[in-house]
Amino acid sequence: MAQYAILIYEDESSYADASPEVWQQMMEAHGRFSQQVGEKGGKILGGEALQPTSTATSIRGDVVTDGPFAETKEALGGFYLIEARDLDHALDIAKLCPAPGGGVEVRPVMDVSGG
């Protein structure tokens, strides 16, 4: 098994004034996802949702600036760390990850243990 990060990129405006119902649906979607990962034979090792980029602070060298590192239409809004057999397995899992306002990026995690 290997580890992969599923990075969730979405257009933040789609959540800017989302109703509590929409949030509720979103939470349920992620709850379902967690369950499906197990059914697929994978494992969720961790994951978080992030506050929007309007709350971000970036540091480049010594310069501290208000805002995200890169201004993009779809911003990193959350991530999962999963365990999967190989890339196909990881992609199979990542396809189920809810990201209605954008999509996800799958990145293998570097194995630095005992290297």
Added chain:
Amino acid sequence: MSGFPPAGDPPAGDPAAADPAATGDPATGDPVAGDPAAAVADAHRREWAFVLAATARVAGDIDMAEECVQDAYVAALDAWSRQGVPRNPAAWLTTAARRRAIDAHRRDRTLRSKLPLLIEPGSPPVAAPPPAGEEAPEDDVIPDDRLRLVFTCCHPALAREAQVALTLRLVCGLTTAEIAQAFLVSEPTMAARVTRAKKKISAARIAYRVPEEAELPDRLDAVLTVVHLLYTTGHTAPAGENLVRGDLVERAIALARMLRTLMPDEREVRGLLALLLLTDARRATRADSGGRLLLLEEQDRSRWDRPAIGEGAALVTGALRGGRPGRFALQAAIAALHAEAPSYSDTDWPQILLLYDALSLVWTSPVVALNRAVALAMAEGPEAGLAGIADLERDGHLAGYRYLPAAKADLLRRLGRHAEAAQAYREALELTGNEAEHSFLSGRLSEVTGPVPD
């Protein structure tokens, strides 16, 4: 190299041996008398994929497998000069390469990265080297792993251009310099592309396996698309003096034949091979002696390669049977109708139009829509075709596609609307980088501007 590399003919009684195209080939089994260097070169062309694929499983690492296979070919030159060419060169080379891989593992097991490059699901990622003294016997059954290799090279997580480069490098055994030349990029650029793709296979753990039944249609389509792209790149060299780059064309046909051998029941594989054979049957007539591009209607049909057309047409029949045909089968069926028609005007245009309709259902492509418009013009007149082209111009997907203004110009010319035709020819001229096409379009332009000054 007009023949077909049965690419393998391994000891296990590969179905390739049953392929009619393989029979009578002096280099596929029986002892090869004569020049060992020629035998090695021949084995490089025919057996590379088989040897590398089988070695990769033992090496667990593409780079290492490549090195071991290269070494095996070098060793073969010497050994075959002394002992004669073995009865089964592929088995000899594979055994030699795998031995090297096992030795390398023994030697520097601790030095190698613990991250195996090739993952085999359900088994230890790297085949454990057999204990000392237990070597794979010479005539052990060597598994045919060529499909694993092909599907790994054409994995959808790799960019198309990386898939193409890896296929040429790993499946066809071309050098990076040769691939760079074929695609008109610098060698360092191509080397970087190949290295990056190999790194991704390793770091992201792209499995060394044949996809499961459920994912096969999509994954197979990616493989067929790569082979088709190789063919079309060779068939109409994107720039340069020669319209056709024969080496790429032949590599593509050889790959299609290999896939047909390995997946005899896949109808789209049959369709692709048929399409390539039927298109390539017209190769000699696509340009005149001066290199000027000849349209289908101007080509000398008596010079078309009849045996290739016969083989292609027979494959089409099988590819169309048994359910809804795929895009390659349908394209091949269209090519077969063209190839078997006595003349351009005597072509079964209504049938071709029907096939294009079926094709646009399974494959949404503006290029198909353009070809359909051309067929429509032939079946129902240039006006109807122009209406189809106008739709395409509006939807904008083909902006910058040189055949759109070229097709439009042709229909306008037929209708005698010379000024508009000239305009369209000029547009097409601006978009082509191929000299044969350029001179064709210039010729047509002066035709329509000559008698009726623009």
